[in-house]
Amino acid sequence: MGIATIISSDGAEPEISRVLIFLLGSLGDALVALPSLHLIRRKFPKAQRRVLANAVDSSKAVALTSLLDGSNLVDDYYVFPSRLAGRRRLKSMLALAWQIRAWQPEVLVYMHEQRGLGIALRDAAIFRALGISRLVGIPLSSELRRPVRDDSQIFESRPLYLRRTLAPLGDPRLSDKTSWDLSITGMERSRARQAIESLQCCIGVLCMSIGTKIEANDWGDENWKKLLATLAAKLPGWGLIALGAPVERDRTSALLAHWTGRSVNLAGQLTVRESGAVLEACRVFIGHDSGPMHLAAAVGTSCVAIFSARNLPGRWFPFGSNHHVFYKKTECAGCGLFQCVEMQKKCINAITVDEVAAAVLETTRAKMTGT
Numbered sequence: 001m002g003i004a005t006i007i008s009s010d011g012a013e014p015e016i017s018r019v020l021i022f023l024l025g026s027l028g029d030a031l032v033a034l035p036s037l038h039l040i041r042r043k044f045p046k047a048q049r050r051v052l053a054n055a056v057d058s059s060k061a062v063a064l065t066s067l068l069d070g071s072n073l074v075d076d077y078y079v080f081p082s083r084l085a086g087r088r089r090l091k092s093m094l095a096l097a098w099q100i101r102a103w104q105p106e107v108l109v110y111m112h113e114q115r116g117l118g119i120a121l122r123d124a125a126i127f128r129a130l131g132i133s134r135l136v137g138i139p140l141s142s143e144l145r146r147p148v149r150d151d152s153q154i155f156e157s158r159p160l161y162l163r164r165t166l167a168p169l170g171d172p173r174l175s176d177k178t179s180w181d182l183s184i185t186g187m188e189r190s191r192a193r194q195a196i197e198s199l200q201c202c203i204g205v206l207c208m209s210i211g212t213k214i215e216a217n218d219w220g221d222e223n224w225k226k227l228l229a230t231l232a233a234k235l236p237g238w239g240l241i242a243l244g245a246p247v248e249r250d251r252t253s254a255l256l257a258h259w260t261g262r263s264v265n266l267a268g269q270l271t272v273r274e275s276g277a278v279l280e281a282c283r284v285f286i287g288h289d290s291g292p293m294h295l296a297a298a299v300g301t302s303c304v305a306i307f308s309a310r311n312l313p314g315r316w317f318p319f320g321s322n323h324h325v326f327y328k329k330t331e332c333a334g335c336g337l338f339q340c341v342e343m344q345k346k347c348i349n350a351i352t353v354d355e356v357a358a359a360v361l362e363t364t365r366a367k368m369t370g371t
Contacts, residue, residue: 019047020105020132022123023064023073024054024112026213027242027272030064031160031298032319033111035172037073041047042115043169047107048075052100055082059247060213062291066272068146072181076371086115101130107284109169110137111162111180121197133178137165142331147312154314162224180298184277184349195270199262202239204364206231207301211244211267217288219348221255226353227286228258233359235261241282242267243275243292284363286356289316297323304359308340309347324359326351 019040023033040049049239056063068074074142078100079093108127114120116139124138139145144165148156156164163172173179199205208209208228212218229238239262242252256263270278275292277286285296287305289311296303297318305318307327312334317325328350332343340346 003082003234007161016044016047016106017111018103019044019107020078020100020103020127021049021051021109022112022127023078026056026058026064027067028294029158030067031291031294032072032316033162034073034182034298035159035174035176036109036111036162036226037068037071038179038181039166039169039172040074044107048076050076050078050103050105051285052078052080054080058213060245062245062272067182067295070273088216092132094184097130105130107134107136108132108138109166112129114139114161117145120145123311136168137162139165147243148315152213154317155312157314157317157319158194160269160318161370177357180300182184182273182276184280185274186262188271189277190256191270191274192281195266196239196241196264196272196278196281198264199239199241202262203237204235204239204283205239205281206360206364207241207243207279207285207296209243209267209285209290210255211248211292211360212288212290214289214310214338216310216345217290217346217348219288219306219351220345221251223351223356224255225258227356229253229260230353230357232258232260234357235364237261238318238364239263241278243270243278244268247269260267263350284360286360302363304356304363306348306356308345310337324363326356326359333334 021040023029052063065077070348078096080096090091109195120139124135124140127135166172210224220255239367240259242256242263242265244252244267249265249267253263256265263275266278276295279296279301280299282301284304285293286303287293287306289305289307293303293305297320303318303323305323305325307325309328309330313327328347330347333347
């Protein structure tokens, strides 16, 4: 296809001075890309690295800039115009294209999802037109577009997919803890300690988040109420932290009434990076397919994750082997729906409170005994 890639030794390439990273989405998309972003920094340590991102419109979504600012992984951003249409949007897009071309990036690292050959060809042509000669990661080959799954029909996760597409740059070292490092500062950890100070006397601490920007992924208040009541009875002396967006604070407070132990509602109270520091102090995270779930996995906290079947199994599971993932595969799995009306969320509603509670208790026991 005439698309150049960077194929060299594992050493750094100091001659590259400007790298553009195409990464759309929100918090979860940035978190699963962390090892690849560390790889890019290792490969181009002297380059200025800028991310081409999208604006986040949902009140439940968190912009990836809130995670990456302070991480030392990127230096700046270009952001696609939001809430514009017609000539105004066209004008803004042209202005953005002019800014990128004037910056003269030498390398593009493409970290967007695979969306078919037509879109891959279109994107390659656009970035070529912006003057970028080296394009890495655009899925032009059939091999990069072919879904990969194991013998149990679990699909390749996003970190594994990025490892394949960015292989010309080297190994992202997915099993290395430093590849998931957010460079959380002492000040951010101090703020986190202050926020959870009232739980210091607890035997252990759980974390929950009801957050999800997609309604089809929401397990529902009745399930959460029963789960919290069950766990409170089984784990006397334990504390509970709730994380989430500001818009989720009131709903979270109502649910916490069903937890009889000590609790702290931090929904909307901390930055993303401070929330990461809080999660470092937690034994188990319980939540939906969401940014907070991926944040917990990134800092090494075991997740009990409650999934709908709107995505194919495995694609967005928390990375690592220390997690319990609940996913009920139905005949409509992979539907991609934001709201499920016809099937009444058959997949996620099939996940029972008892099985989630059992997974939480098993994980807490393992954490306490070190097994």
